[in-house]
Amino acid sequence: MLYYLFEYLGSEYQLPGARLFGYISFRSAMAIILSLAISTIYGKKIITYLLAKQVGESVRELGLKGQSEKAGTPTMGGLIIIIATLIPVLLFAKLDNIYVILLIVTTLWMGAIGFLDDYIKIFKKDKEGLKGVFKVIGQVGLGLIVGGTMYFHPGITVKEEANSVVPNQELVEVGGLREMGPEQKTTTTTIPFVKNNEFDYASLITWINPDYSKYAWLIFIPIVIFIVTAVSNGANLTDGVDGLAAGSSAIIVLTLGIFAWVSGNIIFSDYLNIMYIPRSGEMTIYITAMAGALVGFLWYNTYPAQVFMGDTGSLTIGGIIAVLAIATRKELLIPILCGIFLMENLSVVMQVGWFKYTKQKYGIGRRIFLMSPLHHHYQKKGHHESKIVVRFWIVGIFLAIVTVVTLKVR
Secondary structure, three states, rough: OHHHHHHHHHHHOOOOOOOHHHOHHHHHHHHHHHHHHHHHHHHHHHHHHHHHHOOOOOOOOOOOOOOHHHOOOOOOHHEEEEEEHEEEEHHHHHOOOOOHHHHHHHHHHHHHHHHHHHHHHHOOOOOOOHHHHHOOOHHHHHHHHHHHHHHHHHOEEEEHHHHHHHOOOOOOOOOOOOEEOOOOOOOEEEOOOOOOEEOOOHHHHHHHOOHHHHHHHHHHHHHHHHHHHHHHHHHHHHHHOOOOOHHHHHHHHHHHHHHHHHHHHHHHHHOOOOEOOOOOHHHHHHHHHHHHHHHHHHHHHOOOOOOOHHHHHHHHHHHHHHHHHHHOOOOHHHHOOOOOHHHHHHHHHHHHHHHHHHHHHOOOOOOOOOOOHHHHHHHOOOOOOOHHHHHHHHHHHHHHHHHHHHOOOO
């Protein structure tokens, strides 16, 4: 809203400094400052309110050291992250930008699912929370919205180099930069470690018949649904020890911020020779707001945690990360960038699968890990959860650096 206000004041009254709000870098800086302030200052008030409402965590006995001490710690702390993200976005972002709209919808959609899950656990005294099938339905619903919008909305386009666009189209030359073709709808994405690091989902169907390109949405939308579901569940599983999910997510979100910024800037995208995505730079404001909210939340979530994010936070974070990766056309980098989430997911799948297989074959179920998800395995081995969290963060930083490097390693 402030963007439109200062744009008006600058054009009508030549207000000094009003032009600053036209710069993504300035608005991003203001967003992260405000979100950090909201999450740290008002986060305490939200925690106090949750305590007053007896919104405490009911801990299942898993035989982990220090586990019983966490009982009664307020949960639903994801509300702090959501509020501290949305307020700066509403103030500093262009609210008519389709990418920003998509991220706001994602936040509210996944936040509602997570909130309902936490509400059932706490107030209905059902430790299982929202039934898994309903969570999946919600995730699939969001995937349909995101996939359909990405594929059909006219404002979501890319610009490709002149030599890669359709012949006889009008070319646009910008200074000494690459010659760019006009904006076009495409299902092209970035694929790492390949010389021409772009992959078109439509090619999965057009090899049968080139005319089938108009049915590419049948391939693209299910892939988006899978990504949204997998990443949101991965973030949910990672939220098991103090500070792990919030810290790991902050690293991932900031990395995606780099991608959004360079992809939405024709100069930087030209220098790095990556896909130029018009209007995607506006997501940087959303990303910095969320990063500030996550870091501020860590003020209260690091060991010993004063609040847990609950599914209200973890499902929302996972959904946002998935949508950011899809919108920046970097979703095929998720296995690297979100390696922590992937390891947590795989550890559960491997543990359950191996247990069922060995029980059927030998009559006694066997385990690969002492406990899953993976962070509980290290807890069982006697590592303090603070050490586990910091080491996972270090791995996350390493994976983030590798992800950024893939832009030039082909």
